[in-house]
Amino acid sequence: MIKLSGIILCLLLSFSMVSHAVDHRHQKIINYAVTKAFGINKPDSVEVLKGGRSQAKLYKLLINNKYYVVRFINGGLKEREKEIKCMTIAAKAGIAPYVYYANTSDGVIVMDFIKNKQLTKTELSNPKIIIKLATLLRAIHDAPSFGKAKSSNISDVLRQSEGKWEWRQEASLIREGKKKLNSIKAIESLISKNEIKRSCHNDLNSKNVLYDGKRFWVIDWEYASYGDPFLDVATASNFWIFNHSLEELYLHTYFNKAPSAEELAHYFVMKQVSRYVYGIVLMKRAKNLGAKPLSQNEVDKIDLQCVYEQIRAGQLKLNNPNHLEIFGAALLKEGLINMETDVFKRSLSALQNSKNPP
Numbered sequence: 399m400i401k402l403s404g405i406i407l408c409l410l411l412s413f414s415m416v417s418h419a420v421d422h423r424h425q426k427i428i429n430y431a432v433t434k435a436f437g438i439n440k441p442d443s444v445e446v447l448k449g450g451r452s453q454a455k456l457y458k459l460l461i462n463n464k465y466y467v468v469r470f471i472n473g474g475l476k477e478r479e480k481e482i483k484c485m486t487i488a489a490k491a492g493i494a495p496y497v498y499y500a501n502t503s504d505g506v507i508v509m510d511f512i513k514n515k516q517l518t519k520t521e522l523s524n525p526k527i528i529i530k531l532a533t534l535l536r537a538i539h540d541a542p543s544f545g546k547a548k549s550s551n552i553s554d555v556l557r558q559s560e561g562k563w564e565w566r567q568e569a570s571l572i573r574e575g576k577k578k579l580n581s582i583k584a585i586e587s588l589i590s591k592n593e594i595k596r597s598c599h600n601d602l603n604s605k606n607v608l609y610d611g612k613r614f615w616v617i618d619w620e621y622a623s624y625g626d627p628f629l630d631v632a633t634a635s636n637f638w639i640f641n642h643s644l645e646e647l648y649l650h651t652y653f654n655k656a657p658s659a660e661e662l663a664h665y666f667v668m669k670q671v672s673r674y675v676y677g678i679v680l681m682k683r684a685k686n687l688g689a690k691p692l693s694q695n696e697v698d699k700i701d702l703q704c705v706y707e708q709i710r711a712g713q714l715k716l717n718n719p720n721h722l723e724i725f726g727a728a729l730l731k732e733g734l735i736n737m738e739t740d741v742f743k744r745s746l747s748a749l750q751n752s753k754n755p756p
Contacts, residue, residue: 420444424455424457424468425444427470428444428468430504431468431499432461432499432508434499435498435499436461441459442461442462443459444457446458447467454471454472454618454620455469456468459508459511466498466511467508467511468508470504470505472620473505475502475503477620478502478505481507481619482500484544485500487542488538488541488616491537492537493541494509494616495512495615497509514608514610515609522638523640523641525647528639528647528648529647529651530613531607531614532647532649532651534607534614535602535627535634535652536654538599538630539596539598540597543597543624544624571730575730581737582671585746594626594627596627597624598629599616599630600621600625601621601633602616602633602637603633603676605618632669632671633672635648635669649665663748663749666745667746669736670736671733673729673733674734676726677729677730677731679726680723680725680726680729681723681727684719684720684726687719690723692724700724702729702732705728
């Protein structure tokens with residue numbers, strides 16, 4: 399099944415620290431964790447980290463002039479076991495920050511702190527950066543198996559969204575999205591027969607991909623599972639790849655060759671599905687943050703490529719709810735438009751008639 403759970407919004411920012419009181423229970427667990435990990439009684443300082451979209455609590459620790467992060471995992475015991483297992487595997491593979499201590503009962507992980515560097519417009523157009531990103535995805539998918547733990551799929555995500563389409567008044571966009579709901583669900587079973595199962599992150603928006611100035615790291619492994627790697631490839635592309643030549647380089651690097659017709663078909667379909675779901679979630683998130691609804695005229699004028707250029711130029715900042723609304727609407731609109739094209743129909747047909755998985 400296509401794994402598409404925990405769709406998280408893209409904020410092209412690093413974690414930002416704010417002064418909030420540390421939860422007393424968390425402080426006790428942190429002290430115990432650093433004792434086990436480093437043999438000390440408590441860290442030199444503890445600060446709450448804010449800025450991520452995950453509901454997990456995050457703290458930044460200072461120990462002997464070095465920073466670390468403590469993550470408190472949400473969910474029950476099975477969810478904690480799964481996330482710790484996946485992140486530990488990823489850390490050993492050099493994909494995720496190094497894990498010093500993890501405890502399933504407390505749902506806590508102590509890891510290296512990665513200082514995220516905001517990529518500039520020039521850097522986002524640099525082929526070397528795109529090659530590094532594609533190589534990172536290949537490393538994730540070639541990592542030891544994350545296991546076959548159940549994770550939500552497209553139908554689960556859409557079922558959660560169904561009936562909640564009236565949060566905005568972008569009438570035509572919402573109407574078209576509702577019409578596509580059953581079609582998106584049907585795509586899941588179609589693609590599942592062509593699926594190559596690999597270790598997958600399942601939420602590679604740019605908030606979960608950090609760049610330290612030399613290389614990329616991936617965080618927030620709560621939705622990781624054994625699944626369809628094309629979801630990761632398509633989602634990362636939607637958030638990081640802004641023109642056709644870079645996209646060609648990205649895919650060629652990932653596949654280590656020119657992608658086959660079936661691989662391109664699978665990728666193209668997944669790219670539109672990812673835009674559809676992320677668009678919905680970003681718009682809902684923007685509404686919850688107080689964004690002003692877009693008028694029909696504004697929706698009509700939205701163009702995803704222009705929005706990408708505005709993001710790269712720093713004219714749209716995705717910590718601004720109104721700008722987030724624009725980005726979500728642009729993704730949803732582009733996905734809906736492409737689902738009506740002959741390319742999309744041919745891609746679906748190619749997957750339908752495929753005898754060999756891509």
